[in-house]
Amino acid sequence: MFIEPVMAGRKSGWIEVICGSMFSGKTEELIRRLKRARIANLGVEIFKPGIDIRYDEANIVSHDTNKILSTPVDSSQQILLLGQGVDVVGIDEAQFFDAGLPEVCEQLALKGIRVIVAGLDMDFQCKPFGPIPDLLAKADYITKLHAICVKCGNIANYSYRKTADKGKVVLGEKDVYEPRCRSCYNLAD
Numbered sequence: 001m002f003i004e005p006v007m008a009g010r011k012s013g014w015i016e017v018i019c020g021s022m023f024s025g026k027t028e029e030l031i032r033r034l035k036r037a038r039i040a041n042l043g044v045e046i047f048k049p050g051i052d053i054r055y056d057e058a059n060i061v062s063h064d065t066n067k068i069l070s071t072p073v074d075s076s077q078q079i080l081l082l083g084q085g086v087d088v089v090g091i092d093e094a095q096f097f098d099a100g101l102p103e104v105c106e107q108l109a110l111k112g113i114r115v116i117v118a119g120l121d122m123d124f125q126c127k128p129f130g131p132i133p134d135l136l137a138k139a140d141y142i143t144k145l146h147a148i149c150v151k152c153g154n155i156a157n158y159s160y161r162k163t164a165d166k167g168k169v170v171l172g173e174k175d176v177y178e179p180r181c182r183s184c185y186n187l188a189d
């Protein structure tokens, strides 16, 4: 389990990235860390991409219906503007943001803000997803989570798409995707 670092001396920010496949618990872990920050009386701002309206327009909602209120935004620059002056910034579904997100996170961390980012590291074709690879390179702390393979029960690293759609961005949940391990991902069905 991730334990919040204790920083001595001057207030310094940092970047945490929570990554993994779909259903691996990224959103739950993000919500857990943000709720703990609120319990510590820290100022928290939470963002998600405007396109992510799967479960709710504004809330970040986990597959287990755990939720926390967020501000939907359309660009990483908005996070830089709206995130000023708080202690902690949380970002969910970061794979959908533009290529400027890593630099925005860097700027926020430089201002002493703890930045917690959750997102898919790979798309349905096992290709790196959006700004996540660059975020991983810049992160101070990385947590890689795993789901359970629906085919065999092993640890799942991949998000298998069940439909014929080949577009990179296709919103969905169990109707469209299932988590699979490496062997089961490479099965024909």
Ligand SMILES: Nc1ncnc2c1ncn2[C@@H]1O[C@H](COP(=O)(O)OP(=O)(O)O)[C@@H](O)[C@H]1O
Pocket: 020, 021, 022, 023, 024, 025, 026, 027, 028, 029, 061, 062, 063, 064, 146, 147, 148, 149, 150, 179
């Ligand atoms: N195959 C699975 N493996 C693991 N968790 C699953 C699976 N199917 C459903 N879940 C549920 O999904 C929850 C994680 O949801 P969530 O945090 O939204 O994941 P993510 O954001 O990584 O997609 C788990 O706590 C569990 O209840």
Ligand SMILES: Cc1cn([C@H]2C[C@H](O)[C@@H](COP(=O)(O)O)O2)c(=O)[nH]c1=O
Pocket: 021, 022, 023, 026, 027, 054, 119, 120, 122, 123, 124, 125, 159, 168, 169, 170, 171, 172, 173, 177
């Ligand atoms: C693999 C993959 C996923 N998506 C979409 C599907 C969901 O709407 C989100 C991921 O949500 P989660 O919180 O990680 O479960 O991303 C996509 O658009 N393209 C893909 O390749």
Ligand SMILES: [Zn+2]
Pocket: 149, 150, 151, 152, 153, 154, 180, 181, 182, 183, 184, 185
């Ligand atoms: Zn498997």
